[in-house]
Amino acid sequence: MNEPLLAEREMAVKYQVGRPTIREALQRLERDGWIAARKGMPAVVNDYWSYGNLMTIVDILQCYEEIPNVFIEYMLGLRIALAPAYMKEAVAHNQVKVIALFTKLDELQDDAKSYAVFDWTLHQNLAQLSPNPIYRLLLNSFADIYIPMAEKYFSEPLHRKVSSQYYDDLVLSLLKGDVEATEQLTKMMMEQSLVLWMKKSEGAKES
Structure with missing residues (x-):
């Protein structure tokens, strides 16, 4: 340095x-x-x-053949702060369009790639539907690395099962039109995702 x-x-x-x-x-x-x-x-x-800055992180990760687990932990931690905020704003301003993001949920295949693409597309669109453009710009910074990280996360069947239940619960919450409940549900899921990933990472170290 x-x-x-x-x-x-x-x-x-x-x-x-x-x-x-x-x-x-x-x-x-x-x-x-x-x-x-x-x-x-x-x-x-x-x-x-x-x-x-964000591009520094992206540059670093593109040098790895496989993204280190700790960076997935960092990304999941970042989502705890960001996702509930742009979810709340998206639902408050574009509830019908947010509900429409789940129209093909029944077609979601039970594999890591399908879940990674669905999750990335969902968060991209939620950020887009928020009136704050900074959220979309932040997510765009991770466009090249988000799906590889998500694939690694969703390679664990339990992670897909928990996320599938979250998507179902999210649709019910959206149909009720309860913005605060939807925000809280998203926050709880983002926190749970981090806990699940850290348990998996710790288990891998022990083995």
């Missing part, structure tokens, strides 16, 4: 490319939180856990 990079001119010579190409690459690295630019001096490598 905080190690200086070569100057643009030196990089251009070393990698045999033009300085505009080097500059563009450095700007992209700075945007994604990997380096910090310094006027008149070479950029330095960032402490990306302190100064990175």
Whole structure:
């Protein structure tokens, strides 16, 4: 961390490319939180856990053949804070459209891929139906890694069973039009998802 990079001119010579190409690459690295630019001096490598952003996380995860369990734990923790909020707003402003998201629930196949795609599509649309565009932008940041993480989570049959019951309960709550109850139901499910995943991860360590 905080190690200086070569100057643009030196990089251009070393990698045999033009300085505009080097500059563009450095700007992209700075945007994604990997380096910090310094006027008149070479950029330095960032402490990306302190100064990175969502794209830093996405870049890290794309380097792994298999997403580490701890990142799934982090994502599930993030959903506890976000999902109940955009669920509440989506139902309050677009109840009928939210109900319509479950019209093909009976066709959901009992396998990890099907559940992962359904879950991703559901959360994307809920965020879209919320009047706050920040929720959708946040989810879009995880577009390339959400489904692989969800597939790993839903590879456990119990996780699919619990989520299936949640979807059924959610539909009943939506039909009643109880916004607060729907929000609370979502929060409870997000919390339960994290607990289930941590139990699975702990069991894997013990074995």
